[in-house]
Amino acid sequence: MKLMWFHLMPYTELPDDFRENNPGIWVDINSELFDPTRAHHMYNDFMDELEFAATCGFDAICVNEHHANGYGLMPSPNLIASTLARRTSDAMICVMGNSLALYNPPTRVAEEMAMIDVISGGRLIAGFPVGTPMDTCYAYGQNPSMLRDRYYEAHDLVKRAWTEREVFSFNGRYNQLRYVNIWPHPVQKPHPPIWIPGGGSVETWRWCAEMDYVYCYLSYFGYKVGLSTMRGFWNEMERLEKEPNPYRAGFLQFVGVAESREEAMRLYREPAEYFYGRCLHIDPRYAQPPGYTTEATIRARVEGQIATAAKKATARGKTATEMEDIIDQGYIMIGSPDEVAEQLRHAAKEMNVGHLMLLCQFGNMNKQLVAYNTKMFAEKVMPQIKDLFDDEWEDHWWPTPMPAGDRAVPDAALDGSVAEAAE
Amino acid sequence: MTGARETTIQVDGADFRVWTAGSGPKVGVFAGFGGLLQWTPFLCKLAETRTVIVPSLPGFPGGGGRAHVELDSQLDWLLMAREILNGCELEGEDLIGISLGAALAADVTAVWPHKTKKLVLVSPIGICDGDTPIADPWGVTPQKLPALLCANPQALEAHQKMPEGADELEWEVSQIRANEAAARLLWPNGDIGLAKRIGRIFGETLIIWGSEDKVVPPSHRPLYKNGPCGPVTEKVLDGAGHQADFDRPNDLAAMIDDYLRIST
Numbered sequence: 192m193k194l195m196w197f198h199l200m201p202y203t204e205l206p207d208d209f210r211e212n213n214p215g216i217w218v219d220i221n222s223e224l225f226d227p228t229r230a231h232h233m234y235n236d237f238m239d240e241l242e243f244a245a246t247c248g249f250d251a252i253c254v255n256e257h258h259a260n261g262y263g264l265m266p267s268p269n270l271i272a273s274t275l276a277r278r279t280s281d282a283m284i285c286v287m288g289n290s291l292a293l294y295n296p297p298t299r300v301a302e303e304m305a306m307i308d309v310i311s312g313g314r315l316i317a318g319f320p321v322g323t324p325m326d327t328c329y330a331y332g333q334n335p336s337m338l339r340d341r342y343y344e345a346h347d348l349v350k351r352a353w354t355e356r357e358v359f360s361f362n363g364r365y366n367q368l369r370y371v372n373i374w375p376h377p378v379q380k381p382h383p384p385i386w387i388p389g390g391g392s393v394e395t396w397r398w399c400a401e402m403d404y405v406y407c408y409l410s411y412f413g414y415k416v417g418l419s420t421m422r423g424f425w426n427e428m429e430r431l432e433k434e435p436n437p438y439r440a441g442f443l444q445f446v447g448v449a450e451s452r453e454e455a456m457r458l459y460r461e462p463a464e465y466f467y468g469r470c471l472h473i474d475p476r477y478a479q480p481p482g483y484t485t486e487a488t489i490r491a492r493v494e495g496q497i498a499t500a501a502k503k504a505t506a507r508g509k510t511a512t513e514m515e516d517i518i519d520q521g522y523i524m525i526g527s528p529d530e531v532a533e534q535l536r537h538a539a540k541e542m543n544v545g546h547l548m549l550l551c552q553f554g555n556m557n558k559q560l561v562a563y564n565t566k567m568f569a570e571k572v573m574p575q576i577k578d579l580f581d582d583e584w585e586d587h588w589w590p591t592p593m594p595a596g597d598r599a600v601p602d603a604a605l606d607g608s609v610a611e612a613a614e
Numbered sequence: 615m616t617g618a619r620e621t622t623i624q625v626d627g628a629d630f631r632v633w634t635a636g637s638g639p640k641v642g643v644f645a646g647f648g649g650l651l652q653w654t655p656f657l658c659k660l661a662e663t664r665t666v667i668v669p670s671l672p673g674f675p676g677g678g679g680r681a682h683v684e685l686d687s688q689l690d691w692l693l694m695a696r697e698i699l700n701g702c703e704l705e706g707e708d709l710i711g712i713s714l715g716a717a718l719a720a721d722v723t724a725v726w727p728h729k730t731k732k733l734v735l736v737s738p739i740g741i742c743d744g745d746t747p748i749a750d751p752w753g754v755t756p757q758k759l760p761a762l763l764c765a766n767p768q769a770l771e772a773h774q775k776m777p778e779g780a781d782e783l784e785w786e787v788s789q790i791r792a793n794e795a796a797a798r799l800l801w802p803n804g805d806i807g808l809a810k811r812i813g814r815i816f817g818e819t820l821i822i823w824g825s826e827d828k829v830v831p832p833s834h835r836p837l838y839k840n841g842p843c844g845p846v847t848e849k850v851l852d853g854a855g856h857q858a859d860f861d862r863p864n865d866l867a868a869m870i871d872d873y874l875r876i877s878t
Contacts, residue, residue, distance in 0.1 A: 328752075328801075329753075332802045334797065334798060334802070335794070335801065336682070336798035337686070337798065340683075364686065365686075476753050479756075480752050480797065481752065481791075481794035482793075482794035482797055486680075486787055486791065489787055490783060
């Protein structure tokens, strides 16, 4: 199976009384809480952590996009991914992803992702989320009634821009371009693998099946909650006569590894309670703009996790914000390496998920603890679960980079001398 | 629903509900947020002296299912509104619009000024005052929306209450759909570009504001009062919120009737 290291990049210095004195973490979060000089260190720590994870042997490192959000400081994940393309060499780079409907023209996404794919030598995984209501409709002002149509149209345009070799015209409902001709084109042919992070929408599952894309459930509430969604996904795949290849799916899971469960409880209590107490303090006013959720999904009585989190945020006592409850409800898997490996193996098999995205950093976890957690996982958990599914299934949705020997190596030896110029 | 006769007109292949009641001079009504789920006391009162014709707008209850999703631009909305008015034989008649219904009524009158006799705008929206938009109806939870729209939210809540025997899911979907249709027209700031066109209204116009309107900032009012090139009468209804038709139905109907009768 593939083990991928995911970073949300949360602001790590929200005040203790954040939940009590602020309506939410998103859209109208108090900008006075943001200190750019502290964020300077946060960003650099986060990038150190991503680069460290790549050296530890994770199959991929992952970034994602949020706007006006205190737990996600990556309005442009492509900026981070481009530095990772230079500073890492073997791990795949998963941009999970770009909310396609936000970009005008969407060919900007095609261009930037192609740049990352070219710079990294073909290591890009291209994630295309619709985007949360907060990010798309409120922070970026997209009309919720048009968002999904725009998204699908932008997807078609990006895919054509990546794959067609001739200059073409595009005359869509929302995008009209006389000349589409991106430079550069991606290294990977026909295009980088496309993964779709989504909630529990049946339409999204069907679309992933039709397009042969990976469906990812990025759960903040762990495997126990995610299981019903993933079962729904696989039931739909069966109905559509798609083979149950676990690499069709991805799942996000928080983990905290230590020498023992007791030690893990001690080490990860504060960052876990920070994340679920402060970062998931989501204002329900922004959770469900009309038209964002399709009528089919409403009729199926499926609720996205953001809407769920927002509802929980208004009903104190229902949200697990204390460590014991967080663990009991399975939001975070913690324990000794053996315990975490056992939990993950069980979860991956139960959900039939071949791409596990792991949050080894969450909340206000500091860089040293992130590195410890990451290294413990890589050295003691990874070997216990890495083989899962590999003898049964092939991952058709994984990047196909240029051969390592053909890829450029960042050159730190340039000195600008005349002698060098003469070579 | 009691008190009105229901018919259907077809526009662009979709069926639109039309309610008609009363007798006397015709007046069309474009409803506000949420559309109309049932006949209301305001319409009932208005129908005492007039033939009240209430077509559903795209996406609102009775409004052609998901007809709103075909409307991408303000021009699309206006052409649809024009066809609906023509379909229920309201060409050249008086027209009342409430809230977002007033946005469409004003705009359709601006584009076809000869096809509206007298125009009544109750709590109009559609213009944004610089960087000060209307209050965000999608920035409150659905549970708190009636209190934003009305001084007396119980009246609106009673209107939205599911009738006995109705399908709960379909009832919920119809209201979400209406909210989506409103968003499609007005997202994000409630600016439909009316400011550019309102000067084309040269007929008589009555503008009514609720004294307790929490949606339209006071700074917006002169933009409507001073916008049309025709004569404008402005009135304030005490104790009414944005949806004055739910807060003070009888007084609103009387105020409108007086205006239409005297100026006719």
